[in-house]
Amino acid sequence: MSGDAKTQPSLDRADVRVRHDAGFAGAVRGFIDRVRSGDLGSLPVVVGLVLICAVFQTLNPVFLSSGNLVDLLFDSSTVGVISLGIVCILIVGEIDLSVGSVSGLASAILGVLWVNAGWPVPIAILVALAVGCAIGIAYAALFNWLGMPSFVSTLSGLLAALGLQLYLLGASGSINLPYDSLLVDLGQTWIMPHVIAYGLVLIAGVAVFVTGSRRAAQRRVAGLTPPSTVGILLRALLLTVALLFVVWYLNQDRGVPWMFGVFVGLVVAMDYALTRTKWGRSMMAVGGNREAARRAGINVRRIYASAFALCSTLAALGGVLSAARLASSSQQAGTGDVNLNAIAAAVIGGTSLFGGRGSAYSALLGIVVIQAIASGLTLLDLSSSLRYMITGGVLAVAVIVDSLARRSRVSHGRA
Amino acid sequence: MADAVERKPPSGELVLSLRKVCKVFGAVSALTDVDLDVHAGEVVALVGDNGAGKSTLVKVLAGVHAPTSGTMTFRGKPVTLAGPNDALALGIATVFQDLALCENLDVVANIFLGEELNPYALDEVAMEIRSWKLLNELSARIPSVREPIASLSGGQRQTVAIARSLLLDPKLIMLDEPTAALGVAQTAEVLNLIERVRDKGLGVIMISHNMEDVRAVADRIAVLRLGRNNGIFYPDSSNQELVSAITGASDNAVSRRHERRQTPHGTEAEMRP
Ligand SMILES: Nc1ncnc2c1ncn2[C@@H]1O[C@H](COP(=O)(O)OP(=O)(O)O)[C@@H](O)[C@H]1O
Numbered sequence A: 001m002s003g004d005a006k007t008q009p010s011l012d013r014a015d016v017r018v019r020h021d022a023g024f025a026g027a028v029r030g031f032i033d034r035v036r037s038g039d040l041g042s043l044p045v046v047v048g049l050v051l052i053c054a055v056f057q058t059l060n061p062v063f064l065s066s067g068n069l070v071d072l073l074f075d076s077s078t079v080g081v082i083s084l085g086i087v088c089i090l091i092v093g094e095i096d097l098s099v100g101s102v103s104g105l106a107s108a109i110l111g112v113l114w115v116n117a118g119w120p121v122p123i124a125i126l127v128a129l130a131v132g133c134a135i136g137i138a139y140a141a142l143f144n145w146l147g148m149p150s151f152v153s154t155l156s157g158l159l160a161a162l163g164l165q166l167y168l169l170g171a172s173g174s175i176n177l178p179y180d181s182l183l184v185d186l187g188q189t190w191i192m193p194h195v196i197a198y199g200l201v202l203i204a205g206v207a208v209f210v211t212g213s214r215r216a217a218q219r220r221v222a223g224l225t226p227p228s229t230v231g232i233l234l235r236a237l238l239l240t241v242a243l244l245f246v247v248w249y250l251n252q253d254r255g256v257p258w259m260f261g262v263f264v265g266l267v268v269a270m271d272y273a274l275t276r277t278k279w280g281r282s283m284m285a286v287g288g289n290r291e292a293a294r295r296a297g298i299n300v301r302r303i304y305a306s307a308f309a310l311c312s313t314l315a316a317l318g319g320v321l322s323a324a325r326l327a328s329s330s331q332q333a334g335t336g337d338v339n340l341n342a343i344a345a346a347v348i349g350g351t352s353l354f355g356g357r358g359s360a361y362s363a364l365l366g367i368v369v370i371q372a373i374a375s376g377l378t379l380l381d382l383s384s385s386l387r388y389m390i391t392g393g394v395l396a397v398a399v400i401v402d403s404l405a406r407r408s409r410v411s412h413g414r415a
Numbered sequence B: 001m002a003d004a005v006e007r008k009p010p011s012g013e014l015v016l017s018l019r020k021v022c023k024v025f026g027a028v029s030a031l032t033d034v035d036l037d038v039h040a041g042e043v044v045a046l047v048g049d050n051g052a053g054k055s056t057l058v059k060v061l062a063g064v065h066a067p068t069s070g071t072m073t074f075r076g077k078p079v080t081l082a083g084p085n086d087a088l089a090l091g092i093a094t095v096f097q098d099l100a101l102c103e104n105l106d107v108v109a110n111i112f113l114g115e116e117l118n119p120y121a122l123d124e125v126a127m128e129i130r131s132w133k134l135l136n137e138l139s140a141r142i143p144s145v146r147e148p149i150a151s152l153s154g155g156q157r158q159t160v161a162i163a164r165s166l167l168l169d170p171k172l173i174m175l176d177e178p179t180a181a182l183g184v185a186q187t188a189e190v191l192n193l194i195e196r197v198r199d200k201g202l203g204v205i206m207i208s209h210n211m212e213d214v215r216a217v218a219d220r221i222a223v224l225r226l227g228r229n230n231g232i233f234y235p236d237s238s239n240q241e242l243v244s245a246i247t248g249a250s251d252n253a254v255s256r257r258h259e260r261r262q263t264p265h266g267t268e269a270e271m272r273p
């Protein structure tokens, strides 16, 4: 086998000009090259997160306490789910500015149907999600058939959904959800048993290792250079140890919220759909070059429709979760900075505003950054005027990093 | 010239036949009453000045533009293309002049775009192997198929676009200026490839401004001028004949020939200044 490989280089190693990085040192070198050429991936957000944690921890030692971090994960999950939808819509190069109102509308629908009309919770949730989905399909229809820019259609949708939310809630303006229900438990108190949290981490580590080595084996059999086994093992081990530490630290207080588990599950599923399925490939293609995608026979309109529908449905789900978190459906739900935070999280996490580039994990990373800032500023007891200004500044920095990285990618031929 | 007139028609079945195809963009008539036949195992070169309508014709055939009027027959059946999907399903593969690649995706993703293996769990290994084989057939000099297209040179991109068109075993291949950005070796390789697919019995439409390349591989040369047919020529036609048909210099030999070969549409007079 190895003798064979020496006499005849494998298919992907035939070009002598290319430095083929092998082993661990090679992986590090490849990483540095990528970063230099503007392919930053999640590097800026990780650096940013460490900086933010360092600053807030020195200002207030409660910040990194287990208890505060558990609350942070509770708060991250609701807007995080909305942000996951934003990732989808940004990947195809469009925007949805109405996710906040749609989430508010969904929470109002939940409250009205469940508490006021006495419907079973699952049905009320399904109706809320269906309304979200219908709103997304309406945007897609306006975009596909009338050529209405998503910026405009979703801006008018923002107002319409907000109006409907206020109308549904009526004069009282807010509906309290029953405290003894499963949904409110999920939003406020429900924590994974410690064993299950550790177990899930171990399963994740094993899954990373198994899929990695299966891929390596397939490539070896097919005569392509496989990634190094040490690298795969190291990656899986590092991930497992890091996650085990995080879970252990959270378990010092209450533990990992189930709601956060749901959010992470959605992120993992979305990542699979975006990177391992034909649909995800088509989303990237439409965002990168719409006309090329059309000429390749991709049904571009259907891809846009799926992106809009997914974004609004996830916004509605986020609304249901935040209603659970607050144990109420109120006129304030989904207003204020929800919209901005959801969009900012996706961009801060590394999904490009220019389309064709992004990952489900950017919603996870980005929302943790946003919530870390929010939580840190709350601990410092700063006024909301200052909080808005600081969050706005962080968003500006994220967009600047995105623009600079894009320019660097263009000049390095990686746009 | 006489022997050119008596030349036998190509033996293969008629793959594609266009009659009176028109395409109007607003005030611009990009194509007017264009006729074109392509047989199996035949290379038809489509030549004409810039703006003659060659790319527009290719896009009509690829389902990118809907023709304003006219009929299209593919392998004996009249067809209407509602979109690029229909053309691909019929077996019409196209290398567009602007290549139509996604710069943010890597080479493998571009070659298999719209045709990914195993839609719910992409088979990256099989796709990568097939990509390498297609590229090697074209003697492509591509360092890595896992780099985004944006990192490739113009010629490398062109090779990727050609490899992409070969993926689906098409019945008709259209190449819009496929060698414009290619080096000497790759140009020769593309010409070889055109001959290979012709010998496999496929119909080929090739657009090129390089008369040497055209003569080297074409069985027939169709000239477009200002969006209209301006005669059919053969590789042994003189350069002068071709050039005057392309540029429209009033050459009696060309117009006489034109009238003999085409059913007159009664529009020739308008073309002359
Ligand atoms: N999408 C379009 N909209 C308007 N006019 C077009 C379009 N595409 C091509 N044209 C016009 O059609 C004519 C033929 O163009 P084209 O087919 O690209 O020529 P070429 O023979 O150089 O490939 C040109 O005059 C061009 O301006």
Ligand SMILES: [Mg+2]
Pocket (backbone or CB within 6 Å): B054, B055, B056, B097, B176
């Ligand atoms: Mg052209």
